[in-house]
Amino acid sequence: MPRIIDCIDETSCDLEECISGLHESGFHPWAEESLQSGAHWLRRLGNNRTFLGDMLVDELKRGIKAAEEASDYGPQVVMLSMLGSEFYMRANFWPSVDEHMFRASGKSAFSYELPHDHNFDFLTLGYFGPGYTSDYWEYDYESVAGVIGEKAGLRFIERSTLTPGKLMHYRAHKDVHSQLPPESLSVSINIMHAGGAQGWLDQYKFDVEKDEISGVISAGGSETFLRVAVGLGGEEARDLAANFAGSHPSDRMRLVALDAQAGVLGAAECDELWRLAEGSGSRLVAMEATRRRRELVAA
Ligand SMILES: [Fe+2]
CATH class of the missing domain: 2.60.120.10 (Jelly Rolls)
Structure with missing residues (x-):
């Protein structure tokens, strides 16, 4: 209160x-x-x-x-x-x-x-x-x-x-x-x-x-920017997403980067991406990765 x-x-x-x-x-x-x-x-x-x-x-x-x-x-x-x-x-x-x-x-x-x-x-x-x-x-x-x-x-x-x-x-x-x-x-x-x-x-x-x-509610502008940049297929954007996904200090940003990567992958590659993310050491990333894998199975 x-x-x-x-x-x-x-x-x-x-x-x-x-x-x-x-x-x-x-x-x-x-x-x-x-x-x-x-x-x-x-x-x-x-x-x-x-x-x-x-x-x-x-x-x-x-x-x-x-x-x-x-x-x-x-x-x-x-x-x-x-x-x-x-x-x-x-x-x-x-x-x-x-x-x-x-x-x-x-x-x-x-x-x-x-x-x-x-x-x-x-x-x-x-x-x-x-x-x-x-x-x-x-x-x-x-x-x-x-x-x-x-x-x-x-x-x-x-x-x-x-x-x-x-x-x-x-x-x-x-x-x-x-x-x-x-x-x-x-x-x-x-x-x-x-x-x-x-x-x-x-x-x-x-x-x-x-x-x-x-x-x-608070997703910032960088989420959209990263998704669009990776979706457009630029090599630098892919590198940046890989970098952020692996080592960004914000767990939320790591998750955003993984989502951007997942957006351009097929189902099998996607599952592999999230499987690796489950072992990332971040509670948020690991739990969301499990949820994404469940969604992939259900799709
Ligand atoms: Fe309020």
Whole structure:
């Protein structure tokens, strides 16, 4: 269950003050003092009841120009700060089932009823509306290899709502949640931690009925790049895939490289590739290799 932080502060600040304050103090969620300092900035910004509305009105006035620069804006997210440092800020919009955007895009577009963890820490604050409800679980990231279908060891904690003014710390690789649409449109504002190692650590989705990992959400761009490069048949790409498959420090990347190799092999060669991978010494690679071999037999 994300930790509720009861920081009380009646003062308010604008977005620029909040961002520069966070830059000054840094945002290191693993250090209590830094976490509390970040929570205070978020609380002060949350006490400012006009900044987000003003920002949205400015965007609406800019009309077509804003639409042209829409890369930072989705139906669900408005970026509040720049990317590229150890944190960024955003506002998340949570439509109710009555909203047009929910009816048009469906629940999956807003990650509703999709149990998942996060590969980053973040602080969140209920800013507008009644707030989304979540079912919460916890699990031990270190005790899983990350194989699809692997037992996750989820422990159900509770169902609760991000009510207005509630401020929570979602802990990376620990808190799992499955969100439900709020009763009416709601907005949360977040400070997200952006660490350098994040891209190498998995974010999972879960099947909570079976208590299993059901997928990896965080697959990066290199997976697609490597598959396409190997699929196009270049010798350098094949060498790189072989190299990564054998010795890359990230088990996930080794698996991606093996999948890229397998993509251009026939069934018998494929089985041999995965048979060797079963003895690779990595729990993730070995368990996924066994799963791939089972799939080959079943195909
Ligand atoms: Fe989430």
